Amino acid sequence: MALHVLEHPLIQHKLTWLRDKSTGPKEFRNLVEEIATLMAYEATRGLPLEEVEVETPLQKTLGRAIVGKKLALIPILRAGLGMVEAIMRLVPHAKIGHIGLYRDHDTLQPVEYYFKVPDDLTERDILLLDPMLATGGSAAAAVNFLKARGARSKSIKLLCLLAAPEGIEAMRKNDPEVDIFTASVDDGLNEKGYIMPGLGDAGDRLFGTL
Secondary structure, three states, X not given: OOEEEOOOHHHHXXXXXXXXXXXXXXXXXXXXXXXXXXXXXXXXOOOOEEEEEEEOOOOEEEEEEEOOOEEEEEEEEOHHHHHHHHHHHHOOOOEEOEEEEXXXXXXXXXXXXXXXXXXXXXXXXXXXXXXXXXXXHHHHHHHHHHHHOOOOHHHEEEEEEEEOHXXXXXXXXXXXXXXXXXXEEOOEEOOOOOEEOOOOOHHHHHHOOO
């Protein structure tokens, strides 16, 4: 498993304001989208290119275009939805699936309530989207659901704004071939399973349901 901590100044600047408790839902949503765009830029860096001929207004020339790779964006509901639109602007032909999971507040274990993904996962690279990698239970469960539908471990990349060491370790134990992209590895989890210092509940802050 490769862990990529994205330390670009723009990402870190925006993450700081994302953490601020005084940041309202509208600004919070905008910041999540902006960070997701920058993260997707890094996560898609390895897409293969081929030479293609195009004709400019002046002459024919060779350019390079992405070849042979199909993408699927799969947010874990509900907080993952906040990352989808921004990435779709970069890769408008990607297909979108949805995985509905919530964390039981007593057991801290993931509970599935919805699963709908493209039927050709074997042919796609997958960006699994979830702002918070806390215990790792939901992300690990989502990866297992995707593999059961034909996805290959090496084709799955998890994009999360924040990660706790406990979540990273859980992902490593569940499937060491899934790469993780995050803007920060925080200190750890509190007794309620929240990332510390974190940014609170990403879903509540996205949708104003505090």
